[in-house]
Amino acid sequence: MPADLFCWGTTLLYAAVGRAPFPDEERLAHDAADLGPLEGDLRRLVADCLAARPTERPPAGEALLRLIGHSGVLDAILPAAPDGERSPATPTGPFRPPGSRRRRSGVALAAAGTALALVCGGTAYALTPGEAGRTARQVVPPVTVSSSAASSTAASPAGARTAAARASVDAGPGLRRWERPDDPVILTGYHAAADGETPAAYVRLPGGGFEAVGGDTVLTAVSPGGGRLAVLNSLFVAESDHQTIAITDRRTGERFTVAGLAPPYLTQGPQWSRDGNRLLLTVLHWNNEATVQAGFLVIDAVTRRARFTQTANDEDIRAYKALPESLRPVGFFRWTPDGTEVYTRYLTPEQGSGTRFWDLSGRVLRSMHWTGHAVGSGDGFSPSGRLLATTGCASSLATCLWDVATGRRVATVPGAKGGGVITWYDEEHLIVSEPAGAGRERAVVVDLKGREGRTLAEVRTGRKGLAQFSFTPR
Structure with missing residues (x-):
């Protein structure tokens, strides 16, 4: 005990x-x-x-x-050495910064930004190191539900479906939502300022309703079907010498934690694979000069092991810092539909944004330099896996849909100022986030011509004007 x-x-x-x-x-x-x-x-x-x-x-x-040495194990894959041989995995425990390593010139730096960005439904904001310390001390620890507590409220995903069938107003702190039993997705988490002042992270309970799990630096992700919940504090440096990711099985209430990365590494952007068994996080190398996308972390919830695959070495980081700040975008790694690859934003030779695909060992498979970069805080692929949504492809306010098999653009969805794509609703519709008046943000269904349909949810943003919606397939 x-x-x-x-x-x-x-x-x-x-x-x-x-x-x-x-x-x-x-x-x-x-x-x-x-x-x-x-x-x-x-x-x-x-x-x-x-x-x-x-x-x-x-x-x-x-x-x-x-x-x-069999729990919370963090393996690491480093960029290939010049002779093409891969470096061995690091020993058990939080990963420590490696020495300078070179790799093949064809593996370019994926993407990053000059400030630590929390992507919130198409909106991003920056935190300075000083602010990070103050914010982290106010955050509720990543795990607020123990195994015993979780079991008292745990229910099957079908219980969440029943709760979703009741369209509700003021359905959670600072939240209004309107759901139908035939919706293919449901709202499983959000960030909002319920009191109009202090933002907090809320997660949907298996039996219905929402509860706070921490401040606005706490990140959550519910797996498709609602079976697992991941919680982490994105700014842990004031509280611990390494990041901890807590995963709860919401069917049984069983919980475990994985000892993650140590500074100067941070993880962001949690996303579950479509089968709900593996959690993907983007690893950022953070210091006072720049925040660089360093690789990705995969946690297997079945085996309870984690693997860090490094995609940028010391040489890449130095090259990245030499770029103008305008060419330092932030991008998160995301799963492909079958879970065998990941993709992210990268800087093209023409100094534009493209989409690059990697296998899970850190090998670049292909690049689509003409697409712009993936959008949304959720799954960028359509439910069928045929289409990928990107932006930066036609205009700053448009979303382009690409047939990944052929590389051809099949649709261009007009956008609106202040809005951003969250994820797909179904094969014919997207969910976008947009302002809903002073101090409020809403999630709306739009078709592939940009025509608005139903409002799914609306939250209070507070004075910071920040909001984030997380929708999960049923």
Whole structure:
């Protein structure tokens, strides 16, 4: 049990260094254990066991597996060396920055930005390092539902379908939504300022309704069908020496955590594969000079293992920093429909935006330099997998739809100022986010000619004007 692990961590630390983890009131007040000379994986495990909140401590079984190297394991794949041989995976534990490595010139830097961007339904905002520290201290820890708590509210995805059948007004804090039982997608999460001031992250409960899981830097993702929930704090640096991703099986209430990456790496943009078994995150290399897309992290929820595939090495990062700021866009990695590849935005030789596809080992498969870049905070592919939605292809306010098999554009969807594509509704419609008056944002269904249909949801944005909708296939 979590309480037992707190005692275990205290005992182990005392045996190692001869003192208690909180030798003074100041450390106790700030939950800052003195871990002394402990290093590496053991230091991180003891720190997790001494967390102030029981729900943040790992279960006993997970702690045991971490001790022997079988839980929260983070493998890494680095860019290929000049001779084409791939570097070996790093040892178990949070990935640490590698030394400078070279690779084939054909593998270009995918994309990144000069500030850490949180993509919110087509809107992005930047956080400076100073702001990051202040924000992170106010954020509720990534996991707010323990295994036992989750089991009391857990229900099958069918329960969420029943709740969705009831069109509702004021259906959650700061939220109004209108849903039908035959909708192919449902709203499973959103960011909003329910009080008109302070943004927070909300996630849909399996039995209906929404609950807050943290501040506006907490990211959530519900898998297709509603079976799994992933939660992480995108700005963890003020609270821990590595990022932690918590995954809950909403059918059983079982929860586990994966020890992720250590600074200067951050992960963003969580997206589940269509089968709901693997979580994809974009890895950013962050410092005061620039934020560079460094690769992607895949967490297998079945095996409980994670793998970091690095797509930009030190040489790429230096080349990226030499670019004008206007040529440093932010892009997230996204799954292809069959889950065998990922794709992201990249800078073309013509200094435009294109779409690049990678296999899961980090090898570039193909590039579509003429498409612009993928849009949306959700799945960019249509339900059939035939069409990919991009922007930057015709005008700044248009969305282009491409037949991936042929590379031909099949439709151009007009956009509106202040709006942005979130994801697909069905094969013939998109969901877009757009302003809905002062301090409000709404998600609307549009057809492939840009004609608006139903409003699905509306949230309060507060003074920052930020909102994010997450829609998930039923």
